[in-house]
Every structure is written in structure tokens, then in C-alpha cells.
Amino acid sequence: MSSAISVRHLTKDFRIGIRGLKLRAVDDVSLEIPRGQVFGLLGPNGCGKSTTLKIVLGLVSATAGEISILGEPSATSSARRRTGFLPEAPYFHKFLSGRELVRYCAQLSGVADADVDAAVEDALGLAAMTEAADRTIGTYSKGMLQRIGFAQAVVHDPELVILDEPTAGVDPVGSAAIGRMIHAMREKGKTVVLCSHLLGQVEQVCDRVAIMDRGKLVLEGAVDDVLARRDRHVMTVEAMTPAARAAAEAALAAHGAKVASVTHPRRSLEDLFRELVTGSRDA
Amino acid sequence: MRRFAPWLLVCVLALVAGSLAEASWRRVRPSIPEIGRKDLEPTLGQGVLLGVLGGLRTVVADMAWIRSYVYWERRDRPGCEAFMRTSCALDPRARYFWENAALRVGLDMAHWEIRKRGGYNKVPAETQERLFRQYARKGLDVIEEGLQRAKGRTALLVAGGFLAEGKLKDLPLAANYYRQAADAEDAPWYAARFCADFDWNAGKKDEAYRWYRNYWLTRMRPRMDGSPDDLVRLREMEKELNLGLLERIPRQGWER
Amino acid sequence: MKASLRRMLWISRITFLEAVRQRFFAFLLVLSAAMVLSSVSFRVFDFGHGELKFIADFGFGGMFFFGSVLAVVMTAQLFFSEIDNRTALTLLAKPLSRAEFLLGKFCGAWAVLGVFVVVLAALQGTVLWAREQELLSLADPAAKLAPAFNLEGLLQLVLLQWLRLGVVISIVLAISALARTFLFAVVVGALAVVAGQLQWIAQDAFLRPTDSQLYAAFLWVSTRVIPNLQQFNLADALVLGSTGVDDGAILVVVLSGLAYLLAYLTLGSLIFRRREI
Numbered sequence: 001m002s003s004a005i006s007v008r009h010l011t012k013d014f015r016i017g018i019r020g021l022k023l024r025a026v027d028d029v030s031l032e033i034p035r036g037q038v039f040g041l042l043g044p045n046g047c048g049k050s051t052t053l054k055i056v057l058g059l060v061s062a063t064a065g066e067i068s069i070l071g072e073p074s075a076t077s078s079a080r081r082r083t084g085f086l087p088e089a090p091y092f093h094k095f096l097s098g099r100e101l102v103r104y105c106a107q108l109s110g111v112a113d114a115d116v117d118a119a120v121e122d123a124l125g126l127a128a129m130t131e132a133a134d135r136t137i138g139t140y141s142k143g144m145l146q147r148i149g150f151a152q153a154v155v156h157d158p159e160l161v162i163l164d165e166p167t168a169g170v171d172p173v174g175s176a177a178i179g180r181m182i183h184a185m186r187e188k189g190k191t192v193v194l195c196s197h198l199l200g201q202v203e204q205v206c207d208r209v210a211i212m213d214r215g216k217l218v219l220e221g222a223v224d225d226v227l228a229r230r231d232r233h234v235m236t237v238e239a240m241t242p243a244a245r246a247a248a249e250a251a252l253a254a255h256g257a258k259v260a261s262v263t264h265p266r267r268s269l270e271d272l273f274r275e276l277v278t279g280s281r282d283a
Numbered sequence: 284m285r286r287f288a289p290w291l292l293v294c295v296l297a298l299v300a301g302s303l304a305e306a307s308w309r310r311v312r313p314s315i316p317e318i319g320r321k322d323l324e325p326t327l328g329q330g331v332l333l334g335v336l337g338g339l340r341t342v343v344a345d346m347a348w349i350r351s352y353v354y355w356e357r358r359d360r361p362g363c364e365a366f367m368r369t370s371c372a373l374d375p376r377a378r379y380f381w382e383n384a385a386l387r388v389g390l391d392m393a394h395w396e397i398r399k400r401g402g403y404n405k406v407p408a409e410t411q412e413r414l415f416r417q418y419a420r421k422g423l424d425v426i427e428e429g430l431q432r433a434k435g436r437t438a439l440l441v442a443g444g445f446l447a448e449g450k451l452k453d454l455p456l457a458a459n460y461y462r463q464a465a466d467a468e469d470a471p472w473y474a475a476r477f478c479a480d481f482d483w484n485a486g487k488k489d490e491a492y493r494w495y496r497n498y499w500l501t502r503m504r505p506r507m508d509g510s511p512d513d514l515v516r517l518r519e520m521e522k523e524l525n526l527g528l529l530e531r532i533p534r535q536g537w538e539r
Numbered sequence: 540m541k542a543s544l545r546r547m548l549w550i551s552r553i554t555f556l557e558a559v560r561q562r563f564f565a566f567l568l569v570l571s572a573a574m575v576l577s578s579v580s581f582r583v584f585d586f587g588h589g590e591l592k593f594i595a596d597f598g599f600g601g602m603f604f605f606g607s608v609l610a611v612v613m614t615a616q617l618f619f620s621e622i623d624n625r626t627a628l629t630l631l632a633k634p635l636s637r638a639e640f641l642l643g644k645f646c647g648a649w650a651v652l653g654v655f656v657v658v659l660a661a662l663q664g665t666v667l668w669a670r671e672q673e674l675l676s677l678a679d680p681a682a683k684l685a686p687a688f689n690l691e692g693l694l695q696l697v698l699l700q701w702l703r704l705g706v707v708i709s710i711v712l713a714i715s716a717l718a719r720t721f722l723f724a725v726v727v728g729a730l731a732v733v734a735g736q737l738q739w740i741a742q743d744a745f746l747r748p749t750d751s752q753l754y755a756a757f758l759w760v761s762t763r764v765i766p767n768l769q770q771f772n773l774a775d776a777l778v779l780g781s782t783g784v785d786d787g788a789i790l791v792v793v794l795s796g797l798a799y800l801l802a803y804l805t806l807g808s809l810i811f812r813r814r815e816i
Contacts (some may be wrong), residue, residue: 057632060815077634085632091624093553095560107549108633110542152629162632293806300798301763307770307795308742310788314776315769339600341593348586370586379586 002071004160004191005033005056010065012051012215025051027215029065033208035159038182038192040202040223043212049195050088052212053162057085070159081110084153088165088195090145094138098129098148101137102155109156119155126184127151128177143174150181161185162193167201179205203227211276218276227272344374355387358395363387371429381429382442389422389446419450440464441471448477454485465498475503476513483520492520496532504535514538546635550643551650554617558651564613567605568655574601575662579670590674591667591687591779598663599774602700606655607732610707614648615724618715627816638808645705645712645804652704660697664690667778692777695789702796703771707732709800710766713807716814735768742767766799 012026026048033039043049054060056067058075072079092101102120111119124130127147132140140148146166153161163182167175175198182205185192196202202209203223210220219226252258347369354362367384374380393414400406406414426443430436444460447453461478464470475498482491496517503510514535521531558564578597582590621627621644631640667688675686711728718724738761745758770792776784 054628054816059628059631061813077636080632081634083632085629087625087628087632089625090629091626092629093557093626095556096553104549104553105629105633108546108630108635110634149629289805289809293802293809296798296802296805297763300766300795300802303791303795303798304767304770305742305745305762307788307791308739308767309746310785310791311770311773311776312743314773314784314788339596339604341596342581342600345586345593377586383586 002068003032004035004037004039004070005031005074005193006066006068007031007052007056008066010052010055010067011063012048012055012060013063024215026055026062029212029215029217031210031217031220033191033193035070035191036186036189037207038186038194038205040206040209041193041195041212042197042199042202042209047212048215049212050164053164053193053195057083057162081156082159084109084156084158084161086146086149086153086161086163086166088168090149092137092145092148092152095136097134097136098140098144098151099124099133101148102133102151105152106155109158111156119157122157123151123155126154126181143170143177146170146174146178147181150178154185158190160191160193164195165197166194167196167198175201211272213276219272340373341377344370344377344380347373348380355391358398360392360395371425371432375432376434378429378433378435378438381425381433382438385422385425385429385439385442385446387422388425389419389450392421393418393450415450416452419446422446423451423456437464437467437469437471440467441474444474444477444481448481454481455487458482458485458487458491462494470502472510475499476516479516479520488520488524492517492524495520500532511537543636543639547639547643547646550630550635550640551646554644554647555650557620558613558617558648559654561613561616563616564609564651564655567609568658571601571605571655571659572662574598574605575659575666579666591671592775594667594670595663595774595778598659598666599696599700599778602656602659602663603772606652606659606700606704607707609655610648610652610704611711611728611732612725613651614644614708614711615715615718615721615728617648618644618712619721619724622816623721625816631816637812637814641712641716641808641811642804645708648708648712649701649705652708653701656697656701656704660693660700664688664693687779689778692779696774696777699771699773699777699789699792699796702793702800703768706766706768706796706799706803707735709803709807710735713803713810716807716811731765732768735766737769738762738765738767739769741765766796771796 008030010026010029010031011024013022013024015021016023029048029052031052041049041052051060055062056069056074058080067074069079070082096104099120102123103116106116106119106123121130124133127150129144129147129151132144137145137148150163150166153163166178166182170178179201182192182194186205186207194202194206206223208220208222209226211218249258347366351363351366351370354360354366367380367387370377370380371384393411396414396418397403397406397411400410403411423443423446426439426446429439430443433439440460440463444457444464447460448457451457458478458481461474461481465474465478475495479491479495479498482488482494495513499510499513499517503513514532517532575598578594581597582593621630627640631637668690671686671688707728710731711724714727714731715724718727741758741761745755745762749755749758773784773789773792
């Protein structure tokens with residue numbers, strides 16, 4: 001089975017000014033995103049991740065490289081029919097109601113007339129927007145906007161959902177709601193690609209992550225693999241032997257304490273992110 | 284090749300559109316009053332462009348005419364002429380603009396010129412006369428242009444006759460204008476009489492009588508009242524020409 | 540094909556709803572309507588025209604002028620609101636082609652201008668008809684004056700004006716597809732309309748023989764690239780029947796307008812296809 005997204009040697013140059021100076025936004029990026037997983041694409045502002053997503057969606061043309069979605073060239077409309085997209089800070093026509101917007105997007109996404117009503121209700125239900133669906137979008141809060149944006153992205157039951165900063169500016173409650181929606185998509189067997197700055201959330205919901213910096217892919221792998229530091233063991237007690245451990249456990253038990261587990265140390269995703277990308281940014 | 288096909292399609296469509304537009308323009312051109320572009324140059328940028336672009340031509344022409352009054356009151360010939368020309372150019376089918384522009388040029392502007400040169404007491408009579416003729420000639424040029432482009436020629440012909448007789452003192456020319464006016468369907472009642480009288484006074488008595496007689500017989504007599512005043516004048520002419528009884532218009536039953 | 544039409548229809552529907560809700564549209568519609576209704580009062584400023592001709596010119600002039608302003612500004616605004624607000628990102632990430640998006644925008648804007656033209660023409664027709672009846676009742680019955688107002692001509696004029704505005708919309712969309720800013724699109728769009736209104740000068744020059752091959756080639760190209768928008772201004776001839784129009788001429792004008800419209804929409808789609816959103 002082909003990958004959900006396959007990117008090979010993707011390069012994108014923007015021409016700036018009259019003299020056409022080149023600015024390389026994406027530099028020879030290759031990436032395979034397997035199906036049925038939640039994939040996090042991380043990076044600081046201007047690292048090229050949004051450009052990569054836009055190229056994947058056919059909104060921007062690549063200077064070089066090949067991209068396919070679900071085994072089809074990314075620019076084809078059949079590939080986009082199987083893809084849902086929520087852009088960063090989405091803006092929708094304020095005069096439409098939530099239900100009208102989702103219906104509009106269902107029609108554009110090729111949902112059959114007979115199935116539109118059910119698809120709209122399903123999407124609204126998934127985004128927990130059924131109650132507010134008849135209000136005009138102009139009256140929505142930021143969190144509701146993101147949720148209705150999520151609903152329009154999934155109304156045609158896509159196999160791949162791309163979410164660009166879905167929790168930006170959303171309060172923790174709204175953010176948790178979006179996290180639940182992502183989980184729900186994964187449970188349905190969908191592939192979710194997520195761009196986010198909320199590293200804690202990414203760590204929670206993603207199966208795999210990739211980190212980009214200055215247009216290059218600097219790390220890619222399963223969350224557990226990239227976060228675990230297997231070259232070292234962090235021990236709470238130094239020079240621990242089984243006897244020492246037993247003694248330590250006994251000693252601790254004598255004080256009413258109990259060692260539940262001894263694990264390899266794990267650093268936070270945020271630490272990893274900073275280590276990989278900060279050098280230049282914080283200077 | 285496939286890459287260029289859409290661009291080729293655009294070229295073909297533009298070609299088709301251009302050819303059709305050329306054909307359609309040939310057919311609708313006569314239905315759209317022509318704009319005298321050169322005449323607009325002095326006043327372009329004063330709202331005139333709006334009229335040139337299509338709609339509001341009548342309105343902008345009217346506004347230009349109102350503006351010409353400002354210059355007329357100041358006795359500013361170039362300004363007045365520019366705006367009168369603008370009105371004529373924007374709406375060349377409106378007889379009113381041509382007629383009144385010609386009369387302003389032919390009647391008023393000579394007086395402005397005399398006043399500018401020091402007044403009637405200072406400017407010699409022969410110079411005044413020359414100026415009246417000079418501006419009357421210019422006024423008649425406006426009439427001639429208007430005759431080519433305006434709808435409703437009769438009033439323009441009458442104005443031409445008026446200028447030719449009153450200011451240019453060219454009676455045959457005046458008679459010619461009134462003759463054309465008299466021949467028009469909407470001829471005013473006095474046109475034939477003026478034509479005949481001016482020819483008569485210019486010395487073409489025989490010609491004047493014959494034309495007037497024919498005109499009276501064909502166009503005036505069939506009218507309800509039979510135009511008795513014109514017959515009275517014709518009888519005076521017959522008398523002065525010493526015409527024999529058989530050469531005269533037969534006596535009408537209602538004639539005293 | 541059916542799915543494509545359905546997508547275009549939805550884009551045009553939302554575009555139409557967005558446009559009719561704009562204050563700019565309402566403002567220009569009310570202003571133009573006021574101009575039509577007040578034309579009877581303004582006839583005191585008229586010199587030497589038939590009264591009906593003045594009323595018609597005043598009202599249709601408003602339709603022409605404000606219609607052009609609306610076609611340029613509203614179309615550019617509808618296009619750039621999608622780009623600047625990034626709703627285009629959401630829409631174009633769906634199985635919607637750039638050409639469908641642009642055609643949908645065109646149809647929506649054209650429908651709005653259809654409403655504009657029909658409303659104003661209905662008002663203008665009513666004003667002309669009412670004033671004509673008034674004048675006829677005042678005239679000497681013996682004069683047996685024939686009514687000048689021609690309803691069929693008015694309908695033809697509505698079609699022509701709508702088509703003219705359609706050509707303007709297609710030009711503005713092609714410019715917007717290329718332009719980076721709303722202001723640029725509006726300025727260049729307005730200049731294109733002025734050029735279109737004055738194209739007849741080149742057309743007339745082209746129809747006259749010339750010795751210079753280069754000049755003839757320049758005229759040939761310019762008369763193909765720039766549409767002749769003056770050929771749609773037949774209010775006098777059609778509505779008041781003052782000069783009449785050659786039989787079949789309307790059909791050729793319509794065909795030429797449609798060809799220009801298609802040419803500019805195709806050009807716009809090609810440019811927009813390469814645009815990075």
C-alpha cells in the first residue's frame with residue numbers, strides 16, 4: 001500500500017523583487033507519511049513547513065521534486081477529493097451559518113446530493129458544532145471557528161486530513177477538543193498531518209513527527225523513538241546494582257516508599273525542538 | 284505542444300472576437316453619433332472624458348453648454364468657443380448647439396472684438412463692417428458643419444440665411460439658405476417669401492418670381508388658407524415685371 | 540462535467556450572496572436609481588434635445604458609469620477578499636480547479652450586475668414610459684404623435700449592457716489573477732475600461748486605408764486585444780428608436796462580446812493556474 005504522502009527531493013525557490021533573487025524555502029526534503037497515523041510536522045516560523053503543505057495540496061508549485069498523495073500526483077483533483085484541509089487561522093464567509101459553510105464545502109468536495117445532509121450532520125457532530133450550526137460564522141469564537149473549519153475539512157470523509165496550526169489561539173479546552181477530534185480520525189483509520197507549535201499536544205497525539213529548520217528536514221521518526229535517549233540511562237541512584245537496587249528498594253520501603261518502575265530517562269519534545277532549531281533563532 | 288494549446292486558444296478567441304467586433308462596428312457605427320475628437324482637446328479633463336467614454340454624453344454636452352455661458356458673459360471668445368465646440372462634438376446630432384453656436388459666433392463675437400479694440404466710437408465704421416462680415420463667415424462655417432452632422436436641418440438653414448443676409452449682406456447666399464429651408468418638410472411659413480425677396484433684391488427678379496410662383500402653386504395654394512399674403516406679394520412682382528395676363532397666376536376665386 | 544458545473548454554481552452562489560451584501564453595491568444601486576428617478580427633474584438643464592432623449596441619456600449614463608465602477612471595483616474586491624482572507628486556500632485545497640473557481644467568481648459577479656442592470660432598466664423604462672404618456676396627453680391630438688419609447692429595444696439594451704459589463708468583469712478577473720494587490724487590479728481594470736471605451740478610435744483608423752504597414756499592424760493587434768466597449772452603447776438607437784439599428788447587428792455585437800468574454804476568461808484561468816496562493 002502506498003504512503004499517505006510521499007515527498008521526494010522537494011525543493012521550492014521563491015523569486016523576490018524585480019531582479020528575481022532566489023529564496024529557497026524548501027531544500028531537498030524527502031518524507032514518507034504512512035497511512036493511518038497522526039503525523040506532526042514541526043518547525044519554527046519560516047522553516048518551510050507551511051510551504052511544504054501548500055505544495056502537497058497543489059496550492060503552490062514545486063521548483064523540483066515529486067509529491068504524491070495516496071498514490072496519486074498531488075496536483076490532481078482526485079487526490080484532493082480524498083484530502084481534507086484546515087488552513088492556519090481559517091477565515092470563512094461571515095454571513096454563512098456553520099451548517100451552510102459545511103454544506104458548501106461538501107458540495108465543492110464532491111459529496112453526492114443524496115448524501116450531503118447526512119455528511120454535514122456527521123461532520124458537525126464530530127466537531128461538536130451541531131448546536132451552534134445555525135448561527136452565522138461572524139458570531140463564532142476562535143475555538144468554534146477552528147472546529148467548524150475542522151468540520152468543513154472532514155465533511156467528505158477524506159482519507160487524509162491536513163491540519164495547519166489547528167490549535168493556534170485556541171484556549172486549552174478548545175485545544176483538547178481538537179485533540180479529541182484528531183484521535184477520532186485516527187480511530188477511523190484516517191491519516192492526519194498536523195502542523196503545530198503546541199509541542200505538548202503534538203507529543204500527545206502524534207505517532208510520528210518530522211522537524212524542519214531553514215527549509216531542511218532535520219529529523220523524522222516515531223515519537224517514541226525520537227524522544228527516547230537510548231545512549232544513556234538516567235538513574236536516580238548512581239552505580240546501581242541489583243543488590244543495590246534491592247537494598248535501595250528495601251530501604252525506601254522501610255520508609256514507606258515504593259519504587260514503581262525504573263525507566264530510561266526521557267527528555268521532553270520541547271527540549272528536543274529547542275535543541276534542534278534554536279541555535280540560530282535565539283541568538 | 285499541449286502546454287501551449289490553451290494560450291493558442293486565447294489567441295484564436297481574441298482573433299474571432301476582434302473580427303466579429305470589426306464586423307459589428309461597421310453595422311452599429313451609423314447608429315452611434317460620432318464624437319468630434321479634435322474639438323474636445325481644449326476641454327478634455329473637465330469632465331468631458333466622462334462623456335467621451337460612452338454614457339452621459341447628452342448630460343456632459345449640456346453641462347459644457349452651461350459652462351460656455353460663463354465665458355459668454357465674460358466675452359471670452361476662446362473659452363466660449365471651446366465649450367461650444369465641446370457640446371457640438373459630444374452631441375453632434377443636437378441642432379440646438381450648432382444653431383446657437385453659429386449665432387453667438389456670427390452675431391456676438393464681432394461686437395466683443397469691437398469692444399476689445401476700443402468701442403464703436405473708436406473703431407472705424409469700415410473696420411466694424413469687416414469684423415461683422417468676418418465673424419458672420421465663421422458663423423456660417425459652423426452652420427455648414429452642423430448641416431453635415433445635426434438632425435433637424437431646417438432651423439440651421441434659417442439661421443444661415445439670417446446670418447448671410449443680416450451680417451454678411453450676401454443676399455444670393457441668404458436666398459439659397461432660405462430656399463433649402465422652404466423645400467424642407469417642416470419649412471417655416473416665411474422661408475419662401477424671404478428666399479424670393481432676397482433673390483429679387485439681389486437683382487435676380489425673373490428667377491425669384493418663377494421660383495416663388497412655382498412654390499406657391501405647389502406647396503402654398505393647396506393649404507387650407509391658400510397663403511393669401513404670399514399671393515399678394517406675387518401679384519406685386521407680376522406687376523413690377525409687367526407680365527401679361529396669361530403669364531400671371533390665374534385669378535383665385537377667393538382673391539379680392 | 541456535471542460535478543464541475545455544480546462546483547462553479549456553488550462558488551457563484553456564494554460570490555453573489557457576498558456581493559449583494561456589500562454596502563458598496565447597495566450604495567451604487569441606490570445612487571444610480573436616484574439618478575434615474577431624478578432625471579425628470581434635471582431636464583431643466585437640457586438644451587435642444589428631445590426631453591425623452593435627455594431623460595434616457597441621464598439614466599442610462601448612470602447605468603453605464605456606475606455599472607462600470609461596480610464591475611471593476613466589486614470584481615477585484617470579490618477576488619482579492621478570497622485571496623487576502625485566505626478563503627481561497629480552503630476552497631482550492633478541495634477538488635476545485637482554478638478555472639472553476641474563476642468562472643464561479645465570474646458568474647456570481649455577472650449575476651449581481653445583471654440585477655443592477657435589470658433594476659435600473661426597469662426604473663428607467665417606467666420613467667420614460669410615464670413621461671412619454673404625459674407628453675402625448677399634452678400634445679395636440681391632431682398631430683397624431685407616435686410613441687418613441689420602445690420596450691423591445693429596452694430589453695435588447697439590457698442584454699447589451701449586461702454583456703458589456705460581463706466583458707469588463709472578465710478583463711478585471713484576468714488582471715486580478717495577475718495582480719498582487721487590489722489597488723493595482725482596480726487601477727489597471729479602470730484603465731482597461733477607458734481603453735475599451737476609446738477602442739473605436741483605433742477601430743475607425745483601422746477601417747481607413749493607410750500606407751504604413753507598421754501602423755496597420757499596430758491597429759490590427761490593438762483592435763484584437765482591446766474589446767470595443769462603445770459598440771454596446773446603443774441606448775439612443777434602441778430605446779427611443781431615434782436612428783434604429785441594422786438588422787442582425789445586435790446578434791453580431793452579442794457574438795463579439797461573448798468571444799471577448801471567453802477569451803479573457805480563458806486568459807484569466809491560465810494566469811490564475813500559475814498563481815501561488
